[in-house]
Amino acid sequence: MIKTICYISDSTKPETLADLEALYLQAKANNHKYNITGILIYKNQNFLQVLEGEENAVNQTYIRISKDIRHKNIFEIINTNIEERIFQDYNFGFTIVDNKKGLQNLNDYLEWLKEAENRSANKVISIVENFITKK
Numbered sequence: 072m073i074k075t076i077c078y079i080s081d082s083t084k085p086e087t088l089a090d091l092e093a094l095y096l097q098a099k100a101n102n103h104k105y106n107i108t109g110i111l112i113y114k115n116q117n118f119l120q121v122l123e124g125e126e127n128a129v130n131q132t133y134i135r136i137s138k139d140i141r142h143k144n145i146f147e148i149i150n151t152n153i154e155e156r157i158f159q160d161y162n163f164g165f166t167i168v169d170n171k172k173g174l175q176n177l178n179d180y181l182e183w184l185k186e187a188e189n190r191s192a193n194k195v196i197s198i199v200e201n202f203i204t205k206k
């Protein structure tokens with residue numbers, strides 16, 4: 072059974088590019104190991120993350136992440152089983168988005184997903200869309 076968890080949180084301090092790169096490398100290595108896909112978006116000192124994968128792997132990863140002092144006020148938006156992953160084809164499975172170009176690319180990908188009528192993904196898509204387009 073595969074599942075997805077989507078949450079938002081506040082960064083405890085403004086993240087530098089170097090901070091985000093270190094986070095990305097750490098997350099990417101672990102997520103590859105546990106076959107977790109998803110995205111991590113950093114915007115206005117907030118994170119939005121989508122994790123997808125085997126139930127155990129996602130739960131364990133989420134427990135680790137929620138103890139991390141680099142962020143706070145973690146709020147779970149979605150925690151549910153899914154039929155298929157949304158982000159496995161996006162930038163080799165896991166990506167961090169922290170700039171305009173990255174947000175535009177992600178928006179294009181979401182538009183493409185919508186056209187492909189991936190219905191079960193619609194809730195995740197609209198949450199991500201809302202996060203990246205609001206001021």
Ligand SMILES: Cc1cc2nc3c(=O)[nH]c(=O)nc-3n(C[C@H](O)[C@H](O)[C@H](O)COP(=O)(O)O)c2cc1C
Pocket residue numbers: 094097098099101102111118120132135136137138139141142
């Ligand atoms: C916003 C945020 C997102 C994170 N995302 C992931 C993730 O997707 N996968 C992951 O393994 N660790 C992620 N981490 C890091 C974990 O909290 C934790 O530091 C890491 O998994 C520990 O890895 P290690 O045991 O290999 O040192 C994230 C941390 C933060 C602050």
